[in-house]
Amino acid sequence: MRFPFSAVVGHDDLRLALLLNAVHPGVGGVLVRGEKGTAKSTAVRALASLLPLLDVIEGCRFACDPVAPDPSCPDGPHDAASPSATRPARLVELPVGATEDRLVGALDLERALAAGVRAYQPGLLAEAHRGVLYVDEVNLLHDHLVDLLLDAAAMGRAHVERDGVSVSHAARFLLVGTMNPEEGELRPQLLDRFGLTVEVAASRDVGTRAEVVRRGLAFEADPAGFVAAWESADRDVATRIADARARLGAVTLSDRELRRIAGVCAAVDVDGMRADLVIARAAAAHAAWRGADAVQEQDVRVAARLALPHRRRRDPFDEPGIDDKTLDEAMRSAAENLDDEPEPDPPTPDGPGSGSGPDDSADGSAADGSPADDSAADGSAADGPGADGSAADESGAEGSRQGGSRAGSSAPDRSGADGSGADGSGADGSGADGSQVDGSDAGGSRQADDPVGAAVPAPRPLRLASSAARRFRVPGVGEGTPGRRSRARTDTGRVVRSSTTVPRRAADLHLPATLTAAAPHQRSRAAKGAADRFAVHAADLRSAEREGREGNLVLFVVDASGSMAARRRMSAVSGAVLALLRDAYRRRDKVGLVSFRGGSAEVALPPTSSVPAAQARLATLRTGGRTPLAEGLLRARRVLDAERRRDPRRRALLVLLTDGRATVAVREGGDPVADACRAAGLLAADGVHTVVVDCESGPVRLGLAGTVAGHAGGEIVRLDELTAESVAGVVSRAA
Known part of the structure; x- marks a missing residue:
């Protein structure tokens, strides 16, 4: 038994996005981003029970409509005499571990071997036709399955060419995906394929949180009674969806509003034309939902707020989102390009009752055009269903607008090190007292270190050179998580x-x-x-x-000591790590970050699938002090050992960025270089593949990084060979 849709507390944007897609499936689906435990799955599963009943042809595995059957249906041809039946719309869930043949269908092996016939066994895309296809944790779904899924959703058909079977069938469904950004991001080109996106977060209002718990406990104690109490409210929403679907075909989109949509998309500089189409469809669905016959400015604004956040990313590490100020400026810019003809006041027809649906108007008014319940202003949740059967207003001021807390967020502030030498070093690489801090004098001995704790300069955006990218692969054949880096079964x-x-x-x-x-x-x-x-x-x-x-665990071990802390050189190193992080993002790797300086090493970022999190930690990396290279390698070894126990199939790639100048031994009185070589040998004995990025610069090079790479049994690559940009010039100027 599913939790009632009308009983979901808050999450107005989520409910509105789901309802707009229910009214007009052509909007393209919903991607729900949010932290764990925020009722994302509950709301999606509750929607399916509100969809109108379907008339289907009996015996058709592809749910053909008796009025307009698919002429190329594999179970056809169907005609007017075909018997029909009525059934609810299906909610089909696609598990993260699903296979390609389960998704698109494949040869019916049993019939092929037993009867010698070539028969097609439909997959989940066929089952979801005219219903809802739900993918929980869509960011963890294998990339090739995501491609197949989104292609079918965009075209409305699934084409199967495999195992000697050639089949094409209709696959029109409401696609809903949920994800926790902490577990990794979707590629930007895949994000764009979802029509709308919403950000959900748990409310910080005590009253709202208490109401969530109260309703959850009531549902657990008596599911049937709880569902019955909210049945009238859900019935009102279902009726409104059906009415809006019937009205959708008569909703007009004037040239004025079409130009407004184009102006908004141009103002925020989105790529391609998909955003314009999605906003046009979503605006028409919103107009139909509120009972209007024409799209108005408020419909465009609501649609743009849901369709643009995930399409403003210019870089894989950019945070999706659009704040109200940016949207207001885009709407204002679009309005300036319109005619001077006065805009008629938008109609405000009475709806089936406020509270049965989400707060979906542009100005926060209730769905029927009346002002929102003042009780929501303090964030308190409403009581249960009223005496007339309609649901009370459930929205709260805090946490109800999911994108509010995260919209417009950007990369972490990196202004701590500017050209004025905020880290204590001058623009020419000299310290505050005029001493050289990069440690690259003619004799190779270190002079004064950079001030301990200096901030890393903001890294330049660099690209990993294709010749270098081929060297960052684990040799052999593994059996790890599917990805794009190393060979695997x-x-x-x-x-x-x-x-x-x-x-x-x-x-x-x-x-x-x-x-x-x-x-x-x-x-x-x-x-x-x-x-x-x-x-x-x-x-x-x-x-x-x-x-x-396969995707690998890529553990970055970064030398942040004084010998590496010359401002321009460390900026080049940070840019190189950023280029490697971008490469790890594309190859679907898990990444971690260990840094060492002073007398110890620390895990700056435990291994995670969220590559942007590694970029954020890199931006806060501190430099200066002595060089405990051996301790850095030993700490990396412990991290890899722990990860090997958690996921023994995922192979590791250790990327060490250092100049090799070890100055701190593991034990007092020991040899720092010998300790570093022994630690590297332990990594080799563990079977860890190591790539050492030699960051040494200056006219005299000691080649110590090469010695470490030799003991680790790994490869060595020069920093100036790593990226496609001219990093060599940056490093030489820092020497």
Whole structure:
């Protein structure tokens, strides 16, 4: 039994985005971003029960409409005499671990082997047609599945070309994905494929939080009674959805409002034309939802607020979001380009009752055009259903507008180190007392260190050189999480060989090898059975071994000591790490960051799938002090050991950025360089692949980083070979 949609407390933007897609599925779906425990899944599952009943052709696995059946339906052709039935719209959930054949469908292996016929077994896309397809934790879904899913959602059809099967069927559904940004981001080009996005966060208002708990406990104690209490409110919302769907075709979008939409999208500088189309559809759906016959400015503003946040990202590390000030400026800029013709006052028809749906007007008024309940102003939650059966206003002032707390957020402030030498060093790399701080004099000995705790200068945006990118791969073949870095045996990818392992699923069957194995036995088997059949026994089955790419754990170990802290050189190093982080983002890696300086090493960022979090930690990295290289490598070894226990299949890649000048031993009186080499040898014994980025500069180079790389059994790459930009010039000027 599902929690009632009308009983969800707050989350007005989330409920509105879901309802607009229910009114007009062409909007393109909803991506719900938010922290854990914010009722994202609860709201999505509750929506399905509000969708209108469907008329379907009996026996059709693709839910064809009797009035307008799909002419290319694999179960067709259908005609007017085909029997029909009525059923609720389906909510189909796509698990994170789903396979490609489960999503799009595949050859029916049982019928193919038993009856010798080529039959298609539909997948989840077929089941979700005319319903809701829900993907929880969509950011953890394999990239190739996300591509298939969004292509089908955009085209309204699924095309299957695999296992000798060629099928095309209708796949129009309301796509809803939820994600926790802390667990990793979607690629910007995939974000753009979702029509609307909302940011949800738990309310900080005590009354709202108390009401959430009160309703949750009431539902757990008596699910049937709780659902019955909210049945009238949910019925009103369902009726309103049906009315809005019927009205949608008559809603007009004037040229004036169309130009307003184009002006808003141009003002915020979004890429492509998808934003314009989504806003136009969402604005029409919002007008139909509030009972209007024409799109007005308020409809455009609401649609833009939901359609633009995730499309303003110019960089994979940019935070999605659009604040009210930016949106107001875009609306004002768009209005300046319109005609001087006065705009008629928007109609405010009476709705089916405020509170049964979310607060969806542009100015915060209730859905029926009346002012919002004043009780919501202090954030307190309303009571349960009223005597007339309508739901009370549930919105709170705090936390109800999901994007408010995060909209317009940007990368962390990096202004702590400007050109004036805020870190204590001058613009030419000299310290406050005029002493050299980069430690790269002719003899290679270190002079005065940078002030301990100096801020790292803001890194320049750099690109990883293609020649260098090929060197940051783990050798061999792994079995880790699918990604795009190192070779691995995966469930997808190209078939490289067959094995005698029994196939776990139809997609794992290596059909040519199976037939080849069964062929020599056909004469003896024909004598025991039907001579006109090709007999295949269990012992003949062969599995296909596929090879693709995996994502790795990339642990950055950064030397932040005084020898690395010359301002321009550390800026180059930070830019190189940023280039590597971008590469890790594209390859779907897990990343971590260890820094060492002074007398110790610290885990600046525990391994995480959120690559932007690593960028944020890099921006707050402090420099200066001595160089405990051995301690940095030993701390990295402990981090990798802990991660190996959690996820033994994910292979690690350690990227060490240093000039190799160790000055702190593990034990007092020891040899710092020898300790660093021993620590590197321990990493090699653990099977960790290491790439050392040699950051040494100056006319005299000691080659100590190469010595460390040799003991680690890894590769070494020069900093000036790492990025496509001219980092070499930056480093040489810092020397």
